[in-house]
Amino acid sequence: NPPEYNGIKTVCGTGTLHGEAIQDVLKLVLKNDLESGEGSVKGVDAITPYVDEIASQFHFERKVKFAVDAGNGVAGPVAHRVFEKLNVQSFEIFFEMDGKFPNHHPDPTVLSNLNALKESVRKNKAELGIAFDGDGDRIGAVDEQGNVVYGDMLLLIFGREVLSRKPGSAFIGEVKCSQVMYDKLKELGGNPIMYKTGHSLIKDKMKREHAELAGEMSGHMFFADRYYGYDDAIYAACRLLEIVAESGKPLSFQLEGIPKLVSTPELRIDCPDDMKFKLVSKVAQIVRKHHHVVDVDGVRVPFEEGWGLVRASNTQPILVMRFEAKTKELLEKYQGEIERIVDQAKKEIAT
Numbered sequence: 232n233p234p235e236y237n238g239i240k241t242v243c244g245t246g247t248l249h250g251e252a253i254q255d256v257l258k259l260v261l262k263n264d265l266e267s268g269e270g271s272v273k274g275v276d277a278i279t280p281y282v283d284e285i286a287s288q289f290h291f292e293r294k295v296k297f298a299v300d301a302g303n304g305v306a307g308p309v310a311h312r313v314f315e316k317l318n319v320q321s322f323e324i325f326f327e328m329d330g331k332f333p334n335h336h337p338d339p340t341v342l343s344n345l346n347a348l349k350e351s352v353r354k355n356k357a358e359l360g361i362a363f364d365g366d367g368d369r370i371g372a373v374d375e376q377g378n379v380v381y382g383d384m385l386l387l388i389f390g391r392e393v394l395s396r397k398p399g400s401a402f403i404g405e406v407k408c409s410q411v412m413y414d415k416l417k418e419l420g421g422n423p424i425m426y427k428t429g430h431s432l433i434k435d436k437m438k439r440e441h442a443e444l445a446g447e448m449s450g451h452m453f454f455a456d457r458y459y460g461y462d463d464a465i466y467a468a469c470r471l472l473e474i475v476a477e478s479g480k481p482l483s484f485q486l487e488g489i490p491k492l493v494s495t496p497e498l499r500i501d502c503p504d505d506m507k508f509k510l511v512s513k514v515a516q517i518v519r520k521h522h523h524v525v526d527v528d529g530v531r532v533p534f535e536e537g538w539g540l541v542r543a544s545n546t547q548p549i550l551v552m553r554f555e556a557k558t559k560e561l562l563e564k565y566q567g568e569i570e571r572i573v574d575q576a577k578k579e580i581a582t
Contacts, residue, residue, distance in 0.1 A: 368461075394416070406529060
C-alpha cells in the first residue's frame with residue numbers, strides 16, 4: 232500500500248492477528264490493560280539458513296535464462312544469493328535496496344512498473360521475467376514476449392503442476408480471479424475454492440481447507456505444497472523457474488490452450504471508508520433483482536459469458552471493480568450495467 236495507508240502486520244507463530252483480534256488488542260491499549268516487564272533482544276543471521284534451504288530444494292537439469300526486477304526492495308540482495316546457487320542465468324535490475332524507490336514503485340501489479348523488466352527480457356532474449364514487490368511477498372511475471380502473466384494465471388500454472396503429483400488438491404483463489412482459472416483447475420481434477428481477498432483471511436482458509444496452494448491477483452502466492460503455507464515471492468519465483476526448466480520451453484508455453492478472455496485490470500474508485508461497505512450492500516440489493524450474486528467478498532455477478540465484481544477495499548478508501556468476458560463488446564456491456572447500478576446505489580444512499 233502507499234505510505235499513508237501502511238501499517239503493521241502482527242504475526243504469532245505461523246498465523247497472524249486480524250479482524251476482531253486486532254480490535255481486542257486496541258481495547259487493551261485504550262484501557263491501558265497491559266503487562267509490564269523486561270524483554271530481551273537476540274540477533275541472528277536469518278538470511279543464510281533461508282538461502283541455503285531454498286536453494287537446496289531446486290536442481291534444474293538445464294540452465295534457465297530470465298530477467299528479474301527487485302524494484303530496489305528488500306528481496307533483491309537475498310534473491311541474488313539464492314539465484315547464485317541455482318542453475319540459472321539471471322539478468323538482475325534494481326537489486327540495490329533503496330526505500331526512496333528511485334526507478335519505480337515496487338508494485339508488480341502496476342503495468343508501468345514492469346517496463347524495465349520487459350525491456351530486459353527482450354534485450355537478453357530471456358525465457359521469462361520476474362518482478363518482486365517491496366517486501367518480497369508478491370511476485371509479478373512476464374513471458375518471453377513481454378506479455379504480463381497475472382496472478383490468477385500464475386496460480387493456474389502452479390496448480391496444474393501440483394495436480395500432476397497430488398490429484399484432487401484444494402486451491403484457494405479470490406473473487407478477482409478469472410473464471411478460466413477456476414474452471415481449468417476443476418477440469419484438471421482439482422478443488423478450486425473462491426474466497427475473500429486478504430493475506431490473513433487466505434492463510435486461515437488454506438488451513439481450514441487443507442489447501443496445497445492459494446493465490447491472489449496482487450501476486451501473493453501461498454505454498455503449502457513443499458513449503459510452509461505463506462507468501463514468499465523468492466520461493467514462488469523458484470517454483471516458476473522450475474516449471475519452465477522442466478518444460479524446456481519459455482513461459483508462454485504454460486498458457487497454450489488456455490482460453491483467452493477479455494478483462495479489465497482492477498478499477499479503483501475513491502469512496503470514503505464510512506460509505507464503501509454500505510455502497511456495496513446497496514449494489515448487492517439492486518443486482519439481486521436481476522442476477523445471481525456471489526457474495527463471498529463484495530458482489531461478484533456471473534453473466535452468461537463473463538462476470539463483474541464490485542468490492543470494498545479492506546485497507547484503502549476505495550471501491551474495486553473488475554470485469555471479464557468472451558468479447559470486448561460483452562465486456563463493455565457488463566461493465567456498463569454494473570457501473571450504472573453503482574451510480575444508482577450512490578444516489579439511493581444519498582437520499
